[in-house]
Amino acid sequence: MAQVTVTLDANLAIDVMLLSGTASPQDAIELIVRDYLARGRRTESRTTEAADGQRLAQEQPPVQEG
Incomplete structure (x- = not known):
């Protein structure tokens, strides 16, 4: 796996270490x-399922009268 070097403020790094x-x-x-x-993946999986259910639902064509 490739590695990336990131420069952070020392106080931020210490806060992250403590947390x-x-x-x-x-x-x-x-x-x-x-x-x-x-x-992010958990949130996406929870919110995507509900939206997909509505999006994939078969809409009935309007009944033509007359």
Whole structure:
């Protein structure tokens, strides 16, 4: 897997380390990014199913009278 180097403010890195409970800034950022992506996928799967159900529902053509 390719790796990317990101420069962060030291205070931000320390806050992330404290929130994630890690001793390494690299591990902390990786955990935060992985969690962010997982949350996005969970939210997408919850909201997409309802929208897809309505979108894929067969609409009945109007009944022609007369």
